[in-house]
Amino acid sequence: MIVKYRDAEIHFTSQGSGNPLLLLHGFMESSKIWEPFVPTLAEQRQVVCIDLPGHGESGSFNEIHSMEDMAKAVKEVLRHLEIQKAAVAGHSMGGYVSLELYKIFPTLLKSLTLVNSSPEDDSEERRINRERSVKLIKKNKEAFVKMAISNLMMPENYKKFRPQVERLIAEASKMSVQEITAATRGMKIRTNNVQSFAGMKLPKYIIAGNDDPLMDIERLKTLANTTGAELIQFSGGHLSYIEEEMALLKFLHFIE
Template sequence: MKISYRDTEIYFSSEGTGNPLILLHGFMESSKIWNDFVPSLAVNRQVVCIDLPGHGESGCFNEIHSMEDMAKAVKEVLWNLNIEKAAVAGHSMGGYVSLELSKIFPTLLRSLTLINSTPEADSEERKINRDRAVSLVNKNKSAFVKMAISNLMLLSNSVKHKAEVQNLISEALEMSTKGMTAATKGMKIRTDNMSLFSNLEIEKNIIAGKEDPILNYKYLKKVAITGNANFFLLDGGHLSFIEDKPALRKLLHLID
């Protein structure tokens, strides 16, 4: 399904009824990453998966897609579905968007789950890397996609999950350069939400990968303790939805 939003379209799917769970994908991904999770989750609740702006089947509406912009697009989908309160889980960039949702629409979230994600803003070094990424995408999108995705997990897991990783790469290559750079610029300018996360009086979960090369699990555990959130450690790197699918599925079933 699609809705019109800011002169483009936002794609989403909705299955099941009651107690909505919103699943948000990460950078260079789409709602398809949840395909293996939705059938069992939707047996007992409504599960909504959304292609964030510039990703999957959703269009671009700006040169920069800030996390706030993306959150507002998500809210528009939920408004169309008459959803006033929901559990929200986001992978990586989807976690950043989830945090913005909780900031802009404080009564919307019943619970918040960050999967391979953090409430912290980019470090200065990370911001410089974002600029380099934009430059590389404009010069050679294919090289950037293959390098970026391969760097999200150990080589052994890349081999083990070769088919799924290749599907992820193939789908990312279909993204427009504009969509890719708009999201990268948006992540670079996102605000620090550590205080917001700590002060949220809802169920909060952080799910980390033991071998995540992007986000150190020991650091994320400290964030969880500081923010009074539940912490769960899974096998694998930054792509828990591929690398430890059974464990992630079990945890998603526990979200209220």
């Protein structure tokens, strides 16, 4: 299905009925990452999966896709589906978008789950690295895609889940240079949402991989403690939906 946001086509799927659950993918991913989860989850509720702007089948509308703009595109899908409230789970960048969705439309969320994600903004070092990434993407997109995705888990898990990782790389390689850089710069300029996350009066969770190379587990423990979120620790790295598929499915099955 398709809706329009800023003249771009936003693709999404909706299966099941009642008690909506919104699933958002991360950077250089698409709604396809949730395909193993949807059939089981949709047996008991409505499950909505969206290709965020510039990802999957969705179009691009700007040189920078801010997290705020992505959140507004998500809201357009929910408006089309006449969804007034939903449980929301976002992987990595999808978590950043979920936090913006709450800030702009606070009554929309029933609960929020950050999967391998954080309410913090980029450090200065991370912002510098984002710009370096943009230069590499423009110089050699294929090399950047392969390096960025293969580094999201420990070497032993990369070997174990190599077919799944190679599918991710193949899908990400379909993105244009502009689409990848637009999301990269959007993440670079995102705001710090720790205070907003702490102030949420709704169930909130942080799912963390013990060996996540991007999200330090000790830092996430501190954030969970200071914001009142429940921390769920999984083994593995940044791709919990692959590395701990059954554990994540079990969690998503019960969140309200």
